[in-house]
Amino acid sequence: xxKNRGRxxxxxxxxxxxxxxxQRTSLARDLRSAVANDELRDYYQPIICLRSDRIVKAETLMxxxxxxxxxxxxxxxxxxxxxxxxxxxxxxxxxxxxxxxxLKWQALVGDEFAISVNKSPMQxxxxxxxxxxxxxxxxxxxxxxxxxxxxxxxxxxxxxDPVVEQRLxxxxxxxxxxxxxxxxxxxxxxxxxxxxxxxxxxxxQSFTRELSEGNESYVLCEAIIVMAxxxxxxxxxxxxxxxxxxxxxxxxxxxYAQGFFYSPPIPAAEFEQLLAAEAQKAGAQGAQVDIC
Ligand code: C2E
Ligand code: MG
Ligand code: MG
Ligand code: MG
Numbered sequence: 001x002x003k004n005r006g007r008x009x010x011x012x013x014x015x016x017x018x019x020x021x022x023q024r025t026s027l028a029r030d031l032r033s034a035v036a037n038d039e040l041r042d043y044y045q046p047i048i049c050l051r052s053d054r055i056v057k058a059e060t061l062m063x064x065x066x067x068x069x070x071x072x073x074x075x076x077x078x079x080x081x082x083x084x085x086x087x088x089x090x091x092x093x094x095x096x097x098x099x100x101x102x103l104k105w106q107a108l109v110g111d112e113f114a115i116s117v118n119k120s121p122m123q124x125x126x127x128x129x130x131x132x133x134x135x136x137x138x139x140x141x142x143x144x145x146x147x148x149x150x151x152x153x154x155x156x157x158x159x160x161d162p163v164v165e166q167r168l169x170x171x172x173x174x175x176x177x178x179x180x181x182x183x184x185x186x187x188x189x190x191x192x193x194x195x196x197x198x199x200x201x202x203x204x205q206s207f208t209r210e211l212s213e214g215n216e217s218y219v220l221c222e223a224i225i226v227m228a229x230x231x232x233x234x235x236x237x238x239x240x241x242x243x244x245x246x247x248x249x250x251x252x253x254x255x256y257a258q259g260f261f262y263s264p265p266i267p268a269a270e271f272e273q274l275l276a277a278e279a280q281k282a283g284a285q286g287a288q289v290d291i292c
Contacts (some may be wrong), residue, residue: 027080030066034086035093039065042097043265046274047116047236047258050250055278056109059116059151059258060098061265062090082120091123092133095148099137101268102147108275116149116179121156124164135174145175149200152178154186157196165196172197179236184224193231201228205239208259211248222252229253 034040040062047057064072081087098115106113138145150171156164157180171178179200180193184207203221210217221237228235237249240259249257263274 024080027077028084028086031064031077031081031084031086031090034064035089037067039067040090040093041065041071041267042094042101043267044101044115044271045258045265046263046271047256048262049112050246050254050257054282055262055275056112057114057116057149057256058271059118059265060094060101061118062094063265078120082122085122085126087120087122088126088128091117091119095134096137097268099141099143099148101272103141103143105272105275106147108272108279114147114149114177116151118151118181121153124152124156124167125161127163135170138174145171146177149177149179151181151202153181154183154192157192158187158189160192168196182238184220190227193233198233200234200236202236202238202258203254205259208237208239208245208249209241211245213248218248218252221249221254225252225254 041064043061043063044058045061046055047059048054049056062074062078064074064077066072078087081090095117098117102113102115137143138148168178177199178197179202180198181202182204183201185204201224203224207217207221211221212218225235234255236256236258237245237254238258240246240249240257240261242261245259246257246261266274
């Protein structure tokens, strides 16, 4: 009996695996035409300055409006795009959207405004990828480099390739800023923080989620913030969902917060309305808060 059940389990498992594989293959195939068919969407999530309580930045997050499956999350399609190399074209697409919107929105916010764009390691390592195109686009648009923040993960800087270093230096020359995404979840080496010119650390949401007065996450967040500030970096907490988390982050001098407590990622048109409403409110109060 146990033997039979075991055999059935094996059958069931391989069936599930086959389905997952089929799904991946069909996603990979459909992704190849996603850019050309105008199926990608750029969403924006506000980043709030914890001192002024104002929106000062945004992160752009990709969505895929699949003709049959509806809106697909990047957690599902980014890994596939990385595997097939399609991420290069998709990354160029979202960079262009972000740059155009940064140009449009900068006057609504102020001097600190910037849009963060996530970059997969492949977009740094692949020799055919970007940089020159990006530089050209910034010049074409007349957009200052500082309006863009590139988000990378720690892994990229652990054993950096000369190409990666060169590209980071190139960003630096353009004034493009750099953030370490999901900080604290990757490697324990911190030496890259002094080796590279980094502007922001983004505390991963797994720390923010657990925050309560004096607990382990609180101690870790506080230590990260103290260290970052001593190194001249600013800190963004991801995944802020409650007023309590916001208050605790403020108490330990975190610079910025991002999360569902403020807003989920939303389409560009909605984000623009949010900015316009805030600009109007600020104008009515006669306050000019540019620097966080
Ligand atoms: P990430 O860069 O760490 O982005 C933050 C993720 O946390 C986003 O998920 C966002 O929607 C989610 N989030 C924000 N606030 C909260 C909150 O309060 N609670 C919770 N539970 N989640 C929150 P999303 O949009 O599903 O993106 C997932 C990941 O996919 C991103 O993680 C990023 O690694 C990747 N990704 C998204 N867009 C792009 C892109 O354009 N290029 C590349 N290379 N990767 C991307
Ligand atoms: Mg990110
Ligand atoms: Mg993150
Ligand atoms: Mg992430």
